[in-house]
Amino acid sequence: MDDEIEATLAEMSIEERAAARVTGPxxxxxxxxxxxxxxxxxxxxxxxxETYDSVSIRRPGMKEITDSSTIAEKKGNSAGLYWLAAQLTGLPEHVIHLMDPDDFAEVEAVIEVFMQKFQRGGKRNSVI
Incomplete structure (x- = not known):
């Protein structure tokens, strides 16, 4: 069954694959x-x-999202992204740095699914 799902995902764009992967908790x-x-x-x-042939990404908490933004402001966008990827996968940051760019792009796309929900823009429901 996983092979069938991966075959279907392979036909999608990277953004569509990421959105399709992020279902449930x-x-x-x-x-x-x-x-x-x-x-x-x-x-x-x-x-x-240790050899990694896949990574598991958990949902971020608000503190991780805001901390990654702070790191990105101080050290640059890629530093914040590497830090956040390490936090959400549970892997040491040096392992994230060793990933192939194509594989990292897949991880980044999944993280972007979460980040899009928290980006400012348009009318928002807020008490403030």
Whole structure:
């Protein structure tokens, strides 16, 4: 069944794929076309190699959205995006930096689905 879904998703634009993945409470699985192998620190100070062939993205909280905006203002948009991707996937930021650009674009598109809901513009319902 997952293969059928992925085949259908592959025919969509990246924005359509992201929107289709974000259904229900999550987390939302994004398969990686180019698996990432990275050294991960473990308790006791040693490291182990880990290979990731997919990432799971959870829904962000408001604090993460506002913190990523603050980081983007101070350090640049990409720094805020890498930080937010690491927070939402649970992966160390250096693993995010190792991702293939095509795979990162898929992750970014899923995050953008959440961010669009919080961007200002147009008339909003607000007490203020």
């Amino acid at each position: 999550g987390p939302y699985k994004v398969p990686l076309q180019f698996p990432v192998t990275a050294k991960i620190k473990v308790e006791g100070g040693s490291t182990r190699e």
